[in-house]
Amino acid sequence: xxxxxxxxxxxTVIKNSHFLTYHSNKKLQxxxxxxxxxxxxxxxxxxxxxxxxxxxxxxxxxxxxxxPLPKHLLEASRWISEYYQTPLGKVISAILPKGIFKxxxxxxxxxxxxxxxxxxxxxxxxxxxxAIKKINAINSGSIILHGITGSGKTEVYINQAKKVVASGKSxxxxxxxxxxxxxxxxxxxxxxxxxxxxxxxxxETERFNIWNNxxxxxxxxxxxGARSAIFSPVKELGLIIIDEAHEPSFKQEQTxxxxxLRLASFLASKLKFKVILGSATPLVEDYFLAKxxxxxxxxxxxLANNNATKPILDIIDLSKEKSHPFLSAKLIHNIKDNIKNxxxxxxxxxxxxxxxxxxxxxxxxxxxxxxxxxxxxxxxxMFTLLCHTCGHKHNVPTSCPDxxxxxxxxxxxxxxxxxxxxxxxxxxASIVRFDADIDxxxxxxxLYNEIIGGDFDIIIGTQIIAKGLDIPKLKTVGxxxxxxGLSLPDFTSSxxxxxxxxxxxxxxxxxxxxxxxxxQTYQPKNPIILYGLNQDYHNFYNxxxxxxxxxxxxxxxxxxxxxxxxxxxxxTIQNARKEANNIKKQFGDKIQILGPTPAFHEKTNAGxxxxxxxxxxxxxxxxDIAANxxxxxxxxxxxxxxxxx
Numbered sequence: 040x041x042x043x044x045x046x047x048x049x050x051t052v053i054k055n056s057h058f059l060t061y062h063s064n065k066k067l068q069x070x071x072x073x074x075x076x077x078x079x080x081x082x083x084x085x086x087x088x089x090x091x092x093x094x095x096x097x098x099x100x101x102x103x104x105x106x107p108l109p110k111h112l113l114e115a116s117r118w119i120s121e122y123y124q125t126p127l128g129k130v131i132s133a134i135l136p137k138g139i140f141k142x143x144x145x146x147x148x149x150x151x152x153x154x155x156x157x158x159x160x161x162x163x164x165x166x167x168x169x170a171i172k173k174i175n176a177i178n179s180g181s182i183i184l185h186g187i188t189g190s191g192k193t194e195v196y197i198n199q200a201k202k203v204v205a206s207g208k209s210x211x212x213x214x215x216x217x218x219x220x221x222x223x224x225x226x227x228x229x230x231x232x233x234x235x236x237x238x239x240x241x242x243e244t245e246r247f248n249i250w251n252n253x254x255x256x257x258x259x260x261x262x263x264g265a266r267s268a269i270f271s272p273v274k275e276l277g278l279i280i281i282d283e284a285h286e287p288s289f290k291q292e293q294t295x296x297x298x299x300l301r302l303a304s305f306l307a308s309k310l311k312f313k314v315i316l317g318s319a320t321p322l323v324e325d326y327f328l329a330k331x332x333x334x335x336x337x338x339x340x341x342l343a344n345n346n347a348t349k350p351i352l353d354i355i356d357l358s359k360e361k362s363h364p365f366l367s368a369k370l371i372h373n374i375k376d377n378i379k380n381x382x383x384x385x386x387x388x389x390x391x392x393x394x395x396x397x398x399x400x401x402x403x404x405x406x407x408x409x410x411x412x413x414x415x416x417x418x419x420x421m422f423t424l425l426c427h428t429c430g431h432k433h434n435v436p437t438s439c440p441d442x443x444x445x446x447x448x449x450x451x452x453x454x455x456x457x458x459x460x461x462x463x464x465x466x467x468a469s470i471v472r473f474d475a476d477i478d479x480x481x482x483x484x485x486l487y488n489e490i491i492g493g494d495f496d497i498i499i500g501t502q503i504i505a506k507g508l509d510i511p512k513l514k515t516v517g518x519x520x521x522x523x524g525l526s527l528p529d530f531t532s533s534x535x536x537x538x539x540x541x542x543x544x545x546x547x548x549x550x551x552x553x554x555x556x557x558x559q560t561y562q563p564k565n566p567i568i569l570y571g572l573n574q575d576y577h578n579f580y581n582x583x584x585x586x587x588x589x590x591x592x593x594x595x596x597x598x599x600x601x602x603x604x605x606x607x608x609x610x611t612i613q614n615a616r617k618e619a620n621n622i623k624k625q626f627g628d629k630i631q632i633l634g635p636t637p638a639f640h641e642k643t644n645a646g647x648x649x650x651x652x653x654x655x656x657x658x659x660x661x662x663d664i665a666a667n668x669x670x671x672x673x674x675x676x677x678x679x680x681x682x683x684x
Contacts, residue, residue, distance in 0.1 A: 040064065041062045041063070041064060041092070042062060042063050042064070042065070042066055042067065042089060043060060043061070043062050043089065043090050043091065043092050043093065043097065044060070044061055044062070044063065044067060044086045044087070044088070044089050044090065044100070045058040045059070045060055045086075045087045045088050045089075045090055046058060046059055046060070046061050046073060046075055046084040046085065046086055046087065046100070047084055047085045047087050047116075047127050047128065047131055048075065048077065048082050048083070048084040048128055048131070049082060049083045049084060049085075049128055049131045049132040049135060050082060050128045050129070050132065051126045051128045051129070051670065052077055052128070054670055055670070057120070057126070057127040057128070058087055059075070059077075059084070060090060060093050060095075060097050061073075061075055061097055061098055061099065061100045062097045062098075062099055062100070063099060063100040063103070064099075065103065067086050067089075067100075067103060068086065068107045069086055069087060069088055069089075069107065069110070069113065070085060070086065070107035070108035070109065070110060070112070070113050071085070071086045071103050071104065071105075071106075071107040071108075072084075072085055072086075072103070072104040072107075072108065072135065072139055073085070073086055073100045073101070073102065073103045073104070074100070074101040074102045074103075074140055075098070075100055075101060076098050076099075076101060081101060083131075083135060083139060083140075084131070085108065085113070085116075085131055085135075086103075086107075087113070102140065104139055104140070106254050106255055108134075108254070108272050109272055109273065109274055109276070111276060111306055111309060111310055112134060112270065112272060114306075114309055115134075115270070115302060115305065115306060116130045116131055116134060118302070118305050119295050119297045119302065120295075122297075122301070122305075122678075123295055123296055123297055123678050123679075124662055124665040124666055124669045124676060124678060125294055125295040125296070125297075125669060126669065126670060129294050129295050130295045130297075133267070133270070133291075133295055134270045136243075136246050136247045136250045137243050137246075137247070138243055138244075138247055139247070141247075161194075163191075163194065163198075164190075164191060164341050164342075164343055164345070165341060166190065166191075166338075166339050166340055166341035167190075167191055167194055167195055167198075167339065167341075167343070170184065170186075170195050170337050170338075170339055171195060171198050171199075173335075173337050174195070174199060174313070174315070174337065175202075177313060177335055178311070178313075179307055179308070179311045179312055179313055180304075180307055180308070180313065180314070180334065180335065181303070181304045181307060181313075181314045181316060181329075181334060181335070182313060182314065182315050182316065182334075182335040182336075182337060183284075183316050183318070183321050183325065183326065183329050183334075183335065183336045183337065184315050184316065184317040184318070184337050184339065185318065185319070185321055185326075185336060185337065185338050185339065185576070186317065186318075186319060186338070186339030186340075187319050187339060187340060187342070187545070187574060188319045188541075188542065188544075188545025188546075188548075188549075188574065189342045189343060189344065189347065189509075189545060189548065189549040190319075190339035190340070190341060190342055190343055191339070191342075191343030192282070192317045192339060193223065193226050193282075194226075194343070195315075195317075195339070196212065196280045196282070196315065196317065197226065197227060197230055199278060199280070199313070199315065200212075200227070200230075200231070200261060200278060200280070201230060201231075203259075203277040203278040203312075204231065204259040204261070206277060207259055207275065208259055208275040208276065208277025208278070208312075209259050209260040209261070209262065209273035209274070209275055209276055209277060210259075210260075210261050210262070210277065210278045210279075210280065211262045211264075211268055211269060211271060211273070211276065211278070211279045211280070212227070212261065212262065212263045212264075212268075212279075212280045212282065213264065213265065213266060213268055213269060213279070213280065213281045213282065213289070213299055213303075214263070214264070214265060214282050214283065215265070215266075215282075215283045215286035215288045215289060216265070216286075216288070216503060217238045217239070217240050217265055218487060218503060218508075219282065219283070219508075220236055220238060220263050220264060220265070221487060221488075222487070222508065222509070223263050223282065224236060224263055227261055227263065231261045233256070233258060233259065233260050233261060234260070234261040234262075234263060235249055235252065235253055235260060235261070235262055235263070235271075236249075236263050236264055237249055237250075237253075237262060237263070237264030237265075237267070237268040237271055238264045238265045238267075238268070239265060239267065250271070250272065253271050253272055253273060254272040256273075256274075257274055259275070259277075260273055265288070266288065266289055266291060266299045269299050269302060269303060269306075276306065276310060276312065277310075277312050278312055278313055278314075278315070279303040279306065279307065279312070279313075279314045279315070280314075280315045280317065281299065281300060281303060281314065281315070281316050281317065282317050283317070283318055284300060284316035284317055284318045284321065284322070284325070285318045285320050285321055285322050285538055287531075287535075287681040287682060290679075290680075290681045294675070296676075296677050296678070296680075298679065298681075300316065300325070301679075319541065319542065319545060319574070319576070320537065320538040320541050320542065320576055321576075322534075323534055323580060323583050323584060323587065323594070324593050324594040326580060327584060327594040328594055342548075342549070343549075344549060344550060344551070346550075346551040347548060347549055347550055347551060348548065348550070348551055348552065348553055348554070349548050350516075350544070350547045350548040350553075350554040350555050350556050351553070351554070351555040351556070352544075352555070352556050352558070352572055352573070353369060353555065353556065353557045353558065354558050354560065354563045354568075354569075354572065355367040355369060355370070355557060355558065355559045355560070355563075356560070356561070356563045357520070357559050357560060357561050358561055360559075363460075364452075365452050365457070365460075365519055365520070365559070366460065366461075366464075366517075366519075367557065367559050369557055370515075370517045370557045370559065371464065373514075373515045373517075373555065373557065374461075374464075374465065374468075374497065374515070374517075375465070377496065377514045377515055378465060378467070378468050378496045378497075380514075381493075381512075382512055382513075382514035382515075383490075383493065383495065383496060383497070383498060383510060383512045383513045383514060383515075384496065384497050384498070384513075384514065384515045384516075384517060385497075385498045385499075385500070385504060385510065385513055385515070385516045385517070385543070385546060386457055386461070386497065386498070386499045386500070386517045386519065387500060387501075387504065387505065387516065387517065387518050387519065387539075387543045388452065388453070388454055388457055388499070388501065388518075388519040388520065388523075389501050389502050389523060389524060389539060390452070390453045390454065390501070390523065397414070397415060397417055397424060397435070397436075397447065397448075398447070398448060399439035399441065399442060399444065399446050399447060399448075400446040400447075400448050401439065401442050401444040401446040402439060402441050402442040402444070404439050404440065404441040404442065406424050406433065406436070408426035408431050408642070409431065409642075415431075415433055416453060417435065417453075418455055422434075422435055423435065435447075452519070452520075454472055454474050454499050454500065454501060455472065457499050457519065458470060458472050458499050461497055461499070465496070465497070468496040468497055469494065469495045469496045469497070470495065470496065470497045470498075470499065471486070471489070471490065471494075471495040471497070471498055471499070472499045472500065473486060473490070473498055473499065473500035473501075473503055473504050474499075474500055474501040474503060487508065490508075490510060491508075491509070491510055491511060491512075493511075493512040498510070498513075502539055504543065504546070505539050505542040505543040505546070508546065509546075509549060510546060511550060513546055513547055513554065514547070514552070514553075514554055514555070515547070515554065515555050515556070515557065516543055516544060516546055516547050516554075516555075516556045516557070517556075517557045517559070518540060518543060518544075518556070518557070518558040518559060518560075519559055520559060520560065520561070521536075521540055521558050521559065521560040521562075521568050521571075521572075522536070522560050522561060522562045522565060522568060524536040524539065525562075525565070525567065527684060528639070528683075528684070529639075529682050529683050529684050530587070530590065530592040530593075530683060531681065531682050533567045533583055533586070534583055536567050536568070536571065537567050537570055537571045537579050537583075538571075539571070540558070540567075540568060540571025540572060541570075541571045541572075541574045541576070544556050544558075544571065544572055544574060545574060556572065558572050566579075566582055567579070567582075570582065591631070591654060592654075593679075596631075596654045596655065596656060597654070597655055597656070597657070597658040597661055597678075597679065598652060598653070598654055598661075598678075598679065598680055598683075599652070599653040599654075599655075599661040599664060599665055599676065599677070599678050599680075600650060600651075600652055600676070600677040600680045600683060601618070601650065601651040601652075601653065601664075601665075601668055601674060601675075601676055602638060602648050602649070602650055602674065602675045602676075602677075603615040603618065603635070603648065603649045603650075603651070603673060603674055604643070604645050604646050604647065604648045604673055604674075604675070605646050605647060605673055606646040606647075607646070607647065608647045611646065611647040611648065611649050612635075612649060614673065615634070615635035615649035615650075615651060616635055618635075618651065618674075619632055619634065619635050619651050622651070622653065622664060626660060626663075626664065629655060629657075629660050630653050630654065630655045630660060630661075630664075631653070631654040631655070632651060632652070632653055632654075633651070633652035633653075633654065634649070634650055634651045634652055635649045635650060635651045636649065636650055637649055637650070638650040639683070639684040640684075650683075652683060658678075658679075661678060662678070665678055
């Protein structure tokens with residue numbers, strides 16, 4: 040006897056068609072993962088539903104993975120496809136691990152932990168107790184847990200996770216960075232003995248083995264990981280926690296360009312559970328929508344450590360500093376004292392490398408990437424010019440390629456440049472750089488453990504160190520050129536700058552010892568910088584919301600970003616302008632069009648990119664526009680982009 044099924048393949052086979060019909064001699068369930076023939080190749084698909092025998096001939100399903108995906112992942116796949124105008128095949132490809140039908144030995148991933156730190160006498164703060172009480176009173180839906188840095192949001196997470204696990208359901212905990220999974224794991228393993236860590240840093244076999252164990256484990260599980268961990272195939276999902284929920288990394292950059300926050304909210308509404316969005320600096324858009332719809336916003340205003348001492352805040356006007364090109368006299372003095380007293384200093388600057396600009400002083404030639412047109416960044420340790428967009432490398436010129444003169448100079452600063460200078464000033468100090476260029480042989484986990492263990496006197500880093508890390512021996516935070524992010528041509532540049540300053544400031548003031556923050560800037564009276572330094576979210580929110588309203592940016596509008604890419608600049612410009620005019624003619628006053636303009640990353644390996652941004656009061660209009668470009672060659676779409684860069 041034959042059974043017939045609609046199967047959703049993990050790639051687009053027929054344009055505008057999500058499903059193909061196959062047959063099997065076995066009775067299969069919706070959600071089962073199968074291998075199916077397409078032409079001369081075999082690909083992966085998901086059984087969507089059983090159907091009646093069609094009028095046309097069908098091919099047979101080759102083989103089947105025994106355990107079906109949970110129903111909620113099928114619903115999530117369909118939702119992402121519709122909500123973001125993405126072919127279902129690309130969504131399925133993102134959800135499933137690679138190599139499902141490879142022959143390999145399965146390894147048991149479930150880990151059992153024995154608590155090293157007894158929590159029997161753990162006492163919640165009054166603020167935590169109040170937050171827990173309010174969360175318990177909520178049945179389902181999204182909850183913004185707005186807790187100041189150091190308020191103990193993690194303990195609230197654990198409290199809620201314990202209730203869910205006790206009810207027989209699983210919990211997914213999302214973090215914006217792989218680096219933060221270790222810290223969460225340390226805290227969660229004190230209470231739970233069935234934890235699995237999922238992230239993109241794992242090898243294919245490791246990821247599959249973890250996935251395989253998750254889907255075949257019927258007991259309650261704790262899943263900790265970055266954005267894609269939301270696709271973990273747990274049987275009974277009862278809670279999603281999103282830590283540092285303001286981070287843009289929760290929106291996928293590649294197709295399917297989904298937001299983990301929006302997907303979590305969808306799943307919560309379907310399965311009737313809670314989503315906790317934890318952050319000291321919630322997204323302006325999320326905070327506004329929660330207030331407007333009277334959704335749940337719960338404040339944690341009290342530090343977890345009652346004995347904690349607020350840091351001393353200093354603003355240094357760099358225009359008045361003469362002692363050093365980018366290190367103030369006060370910061371140098373504090374670093375010296377900290378080294379003497381066995382305390383740590385954190386230097387924050389959100390730019391990698393040594394110098395972001397290489398140019399000729401004689402004729403003005405500048406070293407740019409041949410693929411992206413972006414300035415190449417000098418990395419002095421490798422003596423290489425590197426593109427931070429595409430990875431292109433170029434030898435450092437000894438003379439100008441245009442005029443031939445040896446007047447090559449390097450402008451600006453990066454983390455490697457700062458490291459170099461600090462080594463000159465403090466040769467006796469132990470210095471570590473914590474950014475995307477760290478030695479691949481040194482794992483993030485190992486480096487983080489060394490930092491919190493006090494192995495380094497000076498820690499230099501980019502935004503990685505601004506996210507949730509607790510460094511007990513940290514005495515001073517130094518912020519270099521605090522206003523740097525404000526120059527980016529994006530509607531979120533102020534918000535991002537505020538978040539990063541506020542978050543990195545929050546690395547101190549968590550303990551009883553005296554600490555300080557030294558913020559260096561050429562704009563000492565800029566309100567964004569002042570709000571960030573004082574971690575003044577509410578005044579920042581009101582300030583930023585007013586600007587967003589005047590400029591008609593989210594949350595007062597919806598955005599669609601269309602990118603056009605061709606091999607030649609002329610063809611790209613022609614097609615971008617043509618499509619912009621077509622959209623204007625079709626939708627008229629219902630929309631506003633920004634551009635077309637060169638994309639922020641104008642030149643890529645694929646060619647030249649131009650960008651059209653469409654704004655509208657109704658998201659449905661943008662979906663109608665996006666539908667015309669979702670599978671159109673040379674075009675890519677991003678609905679609800681977190682940035683226009």
